[in-house]
Amino acid sequence: MKVDVLAIGAHPDDVELGCGGTLAKLISEGKKVAIVDLTQGELGTRGTNFTRAEEAAEAAKILGISARENLKMKDGFIQNSEEYQMKIVTMIRKYQPEIVLSNAIDDRHPDHAKASKLVSDACFLSGLVKIETVLEGKNQQPWRPKHIFNYIQWKNITPDFVIDITDFMQKKIDTCLAYKTQFYDPNSTEPITPIATKDFLESLTYRAQDLGRLSGVEFAEGFTTEKLIALKNFDGIIL
Template identity: 55%
Template sequence: MKLDILVLAAHPDDAELSCSGTILSHIAQGYKVGIVDLTRGELGTRGSAELRDQEAAASAKIMSLSVRENLAFEDGFFQNDRQHQLEVVKVIRKYRPEIVLCNAQSDRHPDHGKGGELAKTACFLAGLPKIETRLEGEKQEAWRPKNLYQYIQSNYIQPDFVVDCSDFWEKKVAAIRAFSSQFHTGAAGSDEGPQTFISTAGFIDFINARGREFGQHIGVQYAEGFTTIKLIGVKNIFDLS
């Protein structure tokens, strides 16, 4: 299956928190979007890897993703090295996306910055024909996405552009709440376990506030922010809002 947009995320729920409004908006426009999570989030204080697998599947259904995979890298300890790069190269060549969205340049969780660097390296390497990879015994053709954008996570980073997600914000929050082991949902029995940075009732308020902040800059209710690694070119400046 060829995807228009491939989202690479260090942990299940990274994409939901940071760019699910953008995902939902583009799926509504007819684009094929998929998520590949790098780890199962097994080091998370709350829940378990098995539970987060189920939650990721539930969130994927809410967003109507074309595909969701998990590479099962070691949470907290994966590296931007040859072994991990080649596994991500295989995914990029498998789905042949035009655009890749990936983790932030840097963030409070070290896996996020590592995930972003790994994605950037793999996107470049995937376009080199002399790097041979095979999937189910078949040699893969080289493929390099046209663009790679990094979503903004917990730490504030000045975005290079923002995407209007106003019409999809409620559904974004529903996708986040699918991870009931991680976030405050208000449902009886769903918020058991040690309190963490993201499990407080106020964390969703923070997500909403960040969305409003980015939206305010372009005169909409909610938006999500992204950074780029190269200049963005346009043919028509009237396409810019």
């Protein structure tokens, strides 16, 4: 079950909105990617937890990820508790990712920043030998990811680095639009929410375009990092 990258989101659609283009690019390069959603998004104004599950499955199919799971934490009430930490530790040890991508460190929805800290702490705890976890009757081995990167969501956080997603912008849009109940639909009779407006849908493109403008590419996604990144050389930098 080992993957290269484990993307974690507080709600179904967080990952697609925050780093869908990056995941699509990684998968095209042969990397294995899994997604773990912490909640079912059951407090969302539009749709239900059942429609969100169907939409998440469709988005996963479009992306071509290796696995997707939902931990069914309580939407709107994510806490950095031992119970929730251990749920994530189990997932980290199951998938053994080199990199974990997680929610924004500060954002409009309180679950996002809470999930960011929760995931960070769980990644550390997952590497401790004396913390024991069992999955499907088998003892799990300690595992600590090499890096934790946080994608950017509602707020305009200054990224520490960006990923060029120029060739994958449309796939990002397609995966987001798999969440049909959540985003702009002129024919919908459901209440309007901040993410269900035409402007929000268009912002997916113009925000990625602006990060691209600043970094010399067409479209980009931004990330913050918990620790200083060391480059082996300059070969990977787009000049």
